[in-house]
Amino acid sequence: MHFAVPIFPGSNCDRDTIHAIEDVLDQPVTAVWHQDSDLKKFDAIIIPGGFSYGDYLRTGALAAQSPIMEGIREAADQGKLVLGICNGFQILLETGLLPGAMRRNDHLQFRCSISRLSVENTQTPFTLGFSQGEQIRIPIAHIEGNYYCDEETLQELQQKGQIIFRYAGENPNGSIDYIAGICNERRNVLGMMPHPERAIFDWMGSTDGVKLFTSMLQYWKENNGAA
Amino acid sequence: MFKATIFVTLKESVLDPQGVAVKNSLHSLGLENVHEVRIGKRLEVFLDQVDRKQAEAQVQMMCEKLLANPVMENYRYELEEVS
Numbered sequence: 116m117h118f119a120v121p122i123f124p125g126s127n128c129d130r131d132t133i134h135a136i137e138d139v140l141d142q143p144v145t146a147v148w149h150q151d152s153d154l155k156k157f158d159a160i161i162i163p164g165g166f167s168y169g170d171y172l173r174t175g176a177l178a179a180q181s182p183i184m185e186g187i188r189e190a191a192d193q194g195k196l197v198l199g200i201c202n203g204f205q206i207l208l209e210t211g212l213l214p215g216a217m218r219r220n221d222h223l224q225f226r227c228s229i230s231r232l233s234v235e236n237t238q239t240p241f242t243l244g245f246s247q248g249e250q251i252r253i254p255i256a257h258i259e260g261n262y263y264c265d266e267e268t269l270q271e272l273q274q275k276g277q278i279i280f281r282y283a284g285e286n287p288n289g290s291i292d293y294i295a296g297i298c299n300e301r302r303n304v305l306g307m308m309p310h311p312e313r314a315i316f317d318w319m320g321s322t323d324g325v326k327l328f329t330s331m332l333q334y335w336k337e338n339n340g341a342a
Numbered sequence: 343m344f345k346a347t348i349f350v351t352l353k354e355s356v357l358d359p360q361g362v363a364v365k366n367s368l369h370s371l372g373l374e375n376v377h378e379v380r381i382g383k384r385l386e387v388f389l390d391q392v393d394r395k396q397a398e399a400q401v402q403m404m405c406e407k408l409l410a411n412p413v414m415e416n417y418r419y420e421l422e423e424v425s
Contacts, residue, residue, distance in 0.1 A: 173411055180408060209411070216413035221359050263356060263414055289359075 116335045118144040119157040121187070123178045128164035128200065128312065135312035136161070139328045147183065154186035158335055159196040162187070162203030164256070164310060174217055174259045175205030184210055196240055196331055197304045201257055204296070204306030213299055213306045214272070215264035221289025225258040229320055230309055232295050233283040236276045239302045240334035244326040250283055251323035253309035255295075260308040262290035262297075275300055280307055344389045344397040348409060348419040351382035356414045385409060388424070397421060 118136050122129045129146060136144040147154065154160060168177035178184075184206075191197045191212055199207040207213045220226060229252050234245040245251070264272070269291060272278050280296035288308070296307030311324030352358050361379040368376040387404070391397040401419055410417040 172409070176408065176411070208413075214413075216411050218356065218414065219359050221357070223359050223363055261359075265355075265413075289357075 116140070116142045116158045116332055116339075117156060118142060119147045119154055119160045120144060121147050121149055121160065121162055121183045123149045123165070123167035123181060125167045125169055126163050126165035126202070128202075128310065131310075131312045132161050132163040132200065135315050135324070135328060139315050139325050140332050142332065149178065149181040149183045152182040152185040154183070154190050157190065157195070158339070159198070159331060160187055160190055162197070162199040162206055163312075164201030164203060167202055167206065170202075170259070173209065175202060175207075175209040178202075178206045179209035188212065191299070191304050194301065194303050196335070198241065198331070199304075199306040200310055200312065201255075201260075201308055204308055205259065207304065207306040212304050213297055214268050215262055215297070217259050218261040218263050218289075219259050220257070220261050220287070223258070225256075226260075226287045227256040228254065228287070229314075230255045230287055230295070231283040231285075232280045232309060235278050235281055236298075238276065239279060239298055239305065241298070241305045241327055241330055242279060243334060244330040251326075252314065252321040253311055253323055254313045254319075254321070255287055255309045256313075257288070257308055260288040260290065262288075262294045262308075264291060272297055277302075279305060280309065343424050344391050344394070344421055345424045346385075346387045346389065346397070346401045346419050346421050348385040348387060348401065348405060348417060349382060350385070350405075350410045350415050350417045352380060353414055353416055394421070394423070 205217050234249045281293040282295050286293050298305045311327040314321040314324035360381045365379040405417045
């Protein structure tokens with residue numbers, strides 16, 4: 116399973132994400148500069164966290180206009196797995212691959228801590244290794260994670276099982292309905308504010324991110340034969 | 343050449359945490375009668391364009407595609423010819 120990790124000026128979790136794929140899955144991964152738009156040879160794309168284009172204008176807004184987004188949109192259309200972490204989630208919202216928008220945290224503070232999440236839907240390629248309602252611990256690090264959508268969109272997300280992760284207990288940013296991660300209707304595009312790549316070894320304080328990556332690989336193997 | 347002055351503001355239904363923080367600071371200044379602050383953006387865009395209609399169409403397009411996020415923001419603009 117060949118992964119692509121797009122890199123924008125200002126991405127800063129790209130190396131961590133590449134490490135996670137190599138260390139957890141032992142699968143090939145290639146860093147792809149945002150000026151390239153051809154992602155045909157890849158099986159999955161993970162848009163890393165960071166501050167693409169310095170978060171100018173709005174988080175993710177300028178990255179959403181990069182040439183690579185064409186390749187990402189194409190991959191999503193083909194049913195390939197696309198995961199956006201933190202700034203990657205913000206970029207997916209700005210491109211319209213996921214519904215809604217991101218606001219500044221309601222308390223205006225940058226939050227860097229381990230957050231407790233509950234896995235709300237395990238019927239997705241990203242969460243099939245978790246159990247329904249499982250409580251996991253994954254770090255967050257953002258000032259702009261206050262997810263917003265209108266009432267109609269929220270009902271749709273709820274009814275179609277597109278809310279994948281919710282904050283369990285404290286809501287660290289004021290997001291609507293405690294949303295920490297959502298997917299598209301087809302369930303092959305996931306955006307999440309917490310950083311699973313920062314929860315893969317005991318020394319990191321949690322290994323709960325491992326199952327997200329192994330779920331992706333398991334899904335891919337089941338759909339494409341052996342890796 | 344045209345100059346477009348574009349104002350991007352949060353929709354009324356969207357909470358503005360920055361505005362709330364600024365309001366609280368204004369209260370600290372003794373301005374207790376301030377009951378709401380909303381923060382927005384003002385952009386100045388200079389366009390090499392002779393036709394007003396086309397300039398307007400371009401400004402509209404840039405607002406919809408990039409400068410404002412229609413999920414939570416509104417925009418309006420003023421267009422003036424400059425030399």
